[in-house]
Amino acid sequence: MLSIFDIFKVGIGPSSSHTVGPMWAGQRFVSELHEKAGIDKAATVKVNLYGSLALTGHGHGTDKATLLGLAGFQPNTVDPDEADNIVELIKTNQSIKLAGHHPVRFDYDAQMVFHNETCLPEHPNGMQILAKDRDGIVIHENTYLSIGGGFIKTLAEFSQPSTSADCKDTPDDAEIPYPFRSAEQLLTLCRENNLSIAQLTMANEQARHQGDIDAVHSKIDSIWSVMKACIDRGLSQEGHLPVSGIKRRSSNMHKHLMANTEAMLSDHFAIMDWVTLFAMSVNEENACGGRVVTAPTNGAAGVIPAVLAYYTRFISRNNTQGIRDFIATAAAIGSLIKMNASISGAEAGCQAEVGSACSMAAAALVAVQGGTIEQVENAAEIGMEHHLGMTCDPIAGLVQIPCIERNGMAAIKAITAARLAMRGDGTHAVSLDSCIETMYRTGLDLQAKYRETSLGGLAIYAREAKEYNAIVA
Structure with a gap:
């Protein structure tokens, strides 16, 4: 767990x-x-x-x-x-x-x-x-x-799959009240105990922290604080990205959006620009070696902060409980992916990174908008399903192209997945468990050159592009 x-x-x-x-x-x-x-x-x-x-x-x-x-x-x-x-x-x-x-x-x-x-x-x-x-x-x-x-x-x-991964922030010997290793088990526990996914996750977390729920809340609030600070810093920084010399875009995009607030009122897609901007600002900071929250990876660090910023700014402003529920729900979905598949681009391609982040964000957004646990699971499946097969082929081995824009695109897809799930009743043909397994098998089937080696895909075939020449110069 x-x-x-x-x-x-x-x-x-x-x-x-x-x-x-x-x-x-x-x-x-x-x-x-x-x-x-x-x-x-x-x-x-x-x-x-x-x-x-x-x-x-x-x-x-x-x-x-x-x-x-x-x-x-x-x-x-x-x-x-x-x-x-x-x-x-x-x-x-x-x-x-x-x-x-x-x-x-x-x-x-x-x-x-x-x-x-x-x-x-x-x-x-x-x-x-x-x-x-x-x-x-x-x-x-x-x-x-x-x-x-x-x-x-x-x-x-x-060589011992049951051995816990290193770098865990919490002890492994706590008695967890609601252990699960699959989405099916998670949903069953929620139904049997009349709990939301966030409530169940919080109960497990409280057990890990010797019953101190305030400590759990404080750590979650700190995670969101780092995410917000990363967004804000990304929006304010100008200049160029390291090694490649590519110009940072978030600051200028932010200035443009702020200078055209009245025009934005008539633009039905203006919110999409903001969500994309939030994600890109985080990943520009990441590219510069800044402080980020691994969510669930650094290469995908912009997706969840962007969707959570969308929720706190455009749906339920500064809702502390909503923020905590969002992060708890996203963590439950991320745990399922990590336990049963992979969140490593080098192991399973970018579907394991950005695809996982999209799945987590979509599920969390449904949860904080009052969706049922079935709709939450549906949103997670949609978010993952439509990233299947995505390669990890960063140009020159830098987390810049296509990674920065890709986070913005995935944040938009997460919102779309959440909206699609909430239009239904949670019934769907492919389960989240099946989708996670499919992602992992697809990742193993990908040729190695498409798994974070920079030996294929954009990393090779964009050689004639101006951006590539700037990076490798």
């Missing part, structure tokens, strides 16, 4: 799998080193990146994130504005302070190795970290898999 705060985690951009996960892996390695051999015995460390972590590691900042983790920083607390300076100092000094205090030699060119031609058989997002003593003897090594949404597992843990 996953917590709300396993699905929604604060981190930095641009990628939960390639940035947040590797940062946790770096920190975990140092903790293991301390327990098994002692940090003081280490003289040098080496990082080997495989599969998607190697092929798109530069664009996703995987190298930077791993070094930050080894240096003792966490994705939920590291200052995004200082991260680059910290890493540059490590490269310049050819030394890294493990856990922030024990210096070891680190030559970036020799000890950060991108194995572009090798993929670990267990998962496309693989990395190995090892430490040696002054005599060159390996004193600790481990292999980690970044399995999506900032979750990591060691190779040993990955």
Whole structure:
């Protein structure tokens, strides 16, 4: 069982799998080193990146994130504005302070190795970290898999499906009153106990927090606060995106919308512009390495904040309980997808990231508008169904094209899915469980070049485009 705060985690951009996960892996390695051999015995460390972590590691900042983790920083607390300076100092000094205090030699060119031609058989997002003593003897090594949404597992843990993912914010030993592993089980529990999906999720969360519902509310409110701050910062920032030099658009779009408020009153599609803008502002921040909420991934971080902002600004303004119910419902759907399929673009394509976010947002929007649990499940299925087969093919390995616009499109689709579900009575032909299983099988069927490797799709066939040339220059 996953917590709300396993699905929604604060981190930095641009990628939960390639940035947040590797940062946790770096920190975990140092903790293991301390327990098994002692940090003081280490003289040098080496990082080997495989599969998607190697092929798109530069664009996703995987190298930077791993070094930050080894240096003792966490994705939920590291200052995004200082991260680059910290890493540059490590490269310049050819030394890294493990856990922030024990210096070891680190030559970036020799000890950060991108194995572009090798993929670990267990998962496309693989990395190995090892430490040696002054005599060159390996004193600790481990292999980690970044399995999506900032979750990591060691190779040993990955072979045991029942083992919990790492980086969980809540204890695993709490007795959960309403455990579920499928949408069918979730709906049955709701009916039997006369609970909404949000109420059931909150009850489970309260149990995880030793009965302290105020603590749960405070953490949910904090998640929304980070989402809002990310939207607002994205709307105010100008300039260009890193590496590619592509101009940020959200600030100008926002100025245009604010300057034409009267004209917007007669434009029946103006709200769509705002929703798209909210999503794009978040993902521009993500692309710049800013602070975002993994929802359920960084690459899809704009969808849920955009739909929730739509709800709080255009449907039920600043409704605290509605916001909490929205996030709780979305987390329940995200848990189902994570437990039964994947939220990793490297494993199952963008359908697993943006498709999952759309599914979660659609379900949550129905829930806070008074929809039945059957309509909520229907909305989630619609949102996922119409992303099936979506590839993950970021140009130059950057979470920019097509990722930023794609979040805006998915936010609009989530609203459409919610409206469509609420026009019906919840009866539909394909269950959410079947759709989730289909998504996962479809993802496995996708050729590897369409799963976050930048070896196919737009990443290759847009080479003649002006945007591509700007990125790879």
